Amino acid sequence: MSNLDQTLVNTFKGIVGNENTLTDASECWPYGYDNSRQHAPPDVVLFPTSHQQISDIVTACYQRGIPLVARGRGTGTTGAAVPVKGGVVLSLEHMDKIIDIDPDNRSMDVQPGVTNAEVQRAAARHGFFWPPDPTSGDVCTVGGNLACNAAGPRAIKYGTSRDNVLGLHAVTGTGDSIRTGVYTTKGVVGYDLTRLLIGAEGTLAVITRATLKLTPMAEIVRTLRAVYQDIHSAARAVAAIMSQPITPCALEIMDGKCIELANQYKDLGLPEHAGALLMIEVDGAADAIDGAVERVKTAAGNDGLLEIEAADSDAARKQLWQARKALSPALRHVAPKKINEDVVVPVSRIPELIDGLQSLAEEHGISIVNFGHAGNGNIHVNLLIDPDDPQQMAQTQPCLDKLFQLVLDLNGTLSGEHGIGMEKRQYVSREIDETTMKLMRNIKQQFDPAGILNPGKLFPD
Amino acid sequence: MSNLDQTLVNTFKGIVGNENTLTDASECWPYGYDNSRQHAPPDVVLFPTSHQQISDIVTACYQRGIPLVARGRGTGTTGAAVPVKGGVVLSLEHMDKIIDIDPDNRSMDVQPGVTNAEVQRAAARHGFFWPPDPTSGDVCTVGGNLACNAAGPRAIKYGTSRDNVLGLHAVTGTGDSIRTGVYTTKGVVGYDLTRLLIGAEGTLAVITRATLKLTPMAEIVRTLRAVYQDIHSAARAVAAIMSQPITPCALEIMDGKCIELANQYKDLGLPEHAGALLMIEVDGAADAIDGAVERVKTAAGNDGLLEIEAADSDAARKQLWQARKALSPALRHVAPKKINEDVVVPVSRIPELIDGLQSLAEEHGISIVNFGHAGNGNIHVNLLIDPDDPQQMAQTQPCLDKLFQLVLDLNGTLSGEHGIGMEKRQYVSREIDETTMKLMRNIKQQFDPAGILNPGKLFPD
DSSP states (O other), X not given: OTTSOXXXXXXXXXXXXXXXXXXXXXXXXXGGBOTTOOBOOOSEEEXXXXXXXXXXXXXXXXXXXXXXXXXXXXXXXXXXXXXTTOSEEEEOTTOOOXXXXXXXXXXXXXXXXXXXXXXXXXXXXXXXXXXXXXXXXXXXXXXXXXXXXXXXXXXXXXXXXXXXXXXXXXXXXXXXXXXXXOSSSOOOSSOOHHHHHTTSTTSSEEEEEEEEEXXXXXXXXXXXXXXXXXXXXXHHHHHHHHTSSOOOSEEEEEEHHHXXXXXXXXXXXXXXXXXXXXXXXXXXXGGGHHHHHHHHHHHHOOTTEEEEEEEOSHHHHHHHHHHHHHHHHHHHHHOXXXXXXXXXXXXXXXXXXXXXXXXHHHHHTOEEEEEEEGGGTEEEEEEEEOTTOHHHHHHHHHHHHHHHHHHHHTTOBSOSSSOOTTTTGGGHHXXXXXXXXXXXXXXXXXXXXXXXXXXXXXXXX | OTTSOHHHHHHHXXXXXXXXXXXXXXXXXXXXXXXXXXXXXXXXXXXXXXHHHHHHHHHHHHHHTOOEEEESSSOOSSSTTOOTTOSEXXXXXXXXXXEEEEGGGTEEEEOTTSBHHHHHHHHHXXXXXXXXXXXXXXXXXXXXXXXXXXXXXXXXXXXOXXXXXXXXXXXXXXXXXXXXXXSSSOOOSSOOHHHHHTTSTTSSEEEEEEEEEOEEOOSEEEEEEEEESSHHHXXXXXXXXXXXXXXXXXXXXXXXXXXXXXXXXXXXXXXXXXXXXXXXXXXEOGGGHHHHHHHHHHHHOOTTEEEEEEEOSHHHHHHHXXXXXXXXXXXXXXXXXXXXXXXXXXXXXXXXXXXXXXXXXXXXXXXXXXXXXXXXXXXXXXXXXXXXXXXXXXXXXXXXXXXXXXXXXXXXXXOSSSOOTTTTGXXXXXXXXXXXXXXXXXXXXXXXXXXXXXXXXXXXX
16 A cells, blocks of 8 residues: 555545455565566555446546556466556456356357356356466466467467457556457457457456357367477477378477486386477367377378377376376476476477577576477477576576577567566567567557556566 | 659659559559449559568658558459549559468468469468458459458358468558568467458558468368258258357358349259258368268258258269359349448347348348358348339438348447448447547557558548
8 A cells, every 4th residue: 555545545445345455565465476476566456346347447547647457366477467566456356257158159258357267167068168278277367368368288279369259348548448359250340459459468458358269179189199219300290290181289399308307207108219209189070080190190200200109098198198297397306496488489490499499508508498389389498497506597698598589580489378578578679670669569558548557568668 | 643743753663663653544543443343543553562662652652641552453342442532552463472381380471462362372282271262262362361351151160361360561651661470370479460450451551471371271071052941940050050069161151032043043953942051061081071071960950951962072062052153143133233241240140130131121122132151140141222223222221221230239240351441431430439449540540640541441530
């Protein structure tokens, strides 16, 4: 409450009620962090329950120039939900309703605070799913998914958040209500503000309602694990898989270092000299799945393939995923500090990326392990750092710097799904030229003339 | 040349050369129309051959406040390419190159003047296609497709233009060069300007290069024709098909009036009392197609189905498509003037739309026939009018007016793929609220502060 006068706090209490207003610093504290482990204390935390309340709150903030950060469950990894300028945190956890589900039209209307998992459960009851499947799916909210354009392994076949929303209701930085998009799967009236808001990290408007586009669930999923002697042969297989008609619903890669680490943690029974590994999932109709699996196997079968196994049962599927699942605890085990970047390069350039990373690791004396969504070229690059080693700590920034340059030189992008938030702001201008950036800032100005919506994010200073 | 001084014309000649500059009114004339049959004469027509030339031309226009309309092949139906304020028409027909095709990354870089058909041919050589498939595909350009967010029957499974582009190069209304999006299938750095430009009808920027996202061709396509006793049973079948996992690659509908007309033109051997017809195409792997067809047949088999036939050969496929193909000449035959609106409603509300249209037809004494992309709820509503009948002519506007209201009342949108152009401008504010519209205008202002890019389009006056 330190920086907000009592009159304003009373205004907020009048809007959402005393019981939905936190002003005590210790109560506000938990709403100041996200999974980036960055933290900044909010002055007040509000729990609105309706579009109108959000509009009233933003209007009050706009009139006084008070910063406002909308927040889901804080699972983002870039500090996008951290209120770096203080002010209001708008926690949308009480707006967690599924408003309507409409299987005939393959759509679902939801409030922003509903969790991804709840959406999946509700959709599944009608034989559908919503494609975005971030690792945090059990707890993260749809509002957060949309703010960050969240994705996950399924994006390779089914697209990201941006590809799976029909329309939005939102409140701009002036407190004005807007409606974007349509309730149908086609529509060309006016500019596409829906996709402009998705991925904007809450800097343009607060999303208060979304019409999600649902996809029918496939009848059956099969899992394959392909082990290669080196990353180049695995990457060639990825390109071959992506240029034939059966698109997998997951195509994940682990490099040799990942395999080594996972193997140290748990014996995975992989062939000796395994230099890279692909986890491939294929979905479809039950009577078509055998053929689909065979085609993908053929595409994956270039020189350098050491072993390919397919799982027919849930138990076998779990067994194949062991190597991937062992990776996260293994990584935690070997390095106290892990910097995870989610860069993207064109699929065909994955080998150059991995080779370049190997050189950077040697040059800077930092261990780098890589895994991720190979089918999208979206590689999670993990720098494993010992914070007690001043040499390594000093090398981190120069190494990241060269990593991002390498990615851009390969025609890639700095982030595939995690976003910019606070963490990558200083790198954005390497990817986006000055003219385009200025245009983005000007657009921001139209939505949020007072600059109150999630200040200090997405754009460089 | 009437409204442009010679200095400016000389500037243009200096940029693109004499041979790429038309100033003679009769030579300029053909560049003043599009398939809306509207016409307005441009003052000068320029044929740039590079991004830099376009940037130089727009800069010159910006400095003098001269209107500029970028143009593909003029196949649009809304007057979007008609230079209603005179000035410069920028014909992109000389920028018709495929710059690069990259099968490993499922992408193709093209200039805006390349035709949709040429893109399809080039992609097919590598086993791919680009999903947008408007009827004018043989001649229309990718630049026009992107300006209008063009689609076609395949959109039901593969999406519209907006879903199938990774990034753009463009020139804004100040002559500035921007690059939007990425070369990869994922990317969350900055705002999504790519999809903002797509469907903007050339009012925000001139697209000079596009990275298209390609899709692998299916091995095999099967065609089904399902005949129903009435539109309600056909519409129920559409909803049932859309809520099961096999998504057809085309799901087209014809109402009873269409069947009647097509039958008058040519005996199609349809069952008596056929009240509606669905053309369904299913694609996939060869070994999976039988199962897929069976599933779709089952979904289509509700009460009211009179007959369903599947084609196994190209000849049989052609035979089944006859009814649909006969429709266009039949329509031309019965009515000298045809007003074609491409409204969209949620799939489940197609019957209400058709019933409502029936009432409107009776109320206004105008014959209305309906067909279109049922899987997207995108219905082409055709008002058949005799221009020599003053009664009918007087009823046209009131009838259109109620048609659009009906569509909006059903949670639909005024246009699914044709766009706004000049034709639907006065209706846009019924669909888009004032606040959202103001925001769109403000965004336009950032891209095009002098208002020179395709003035008189998309927005109401």
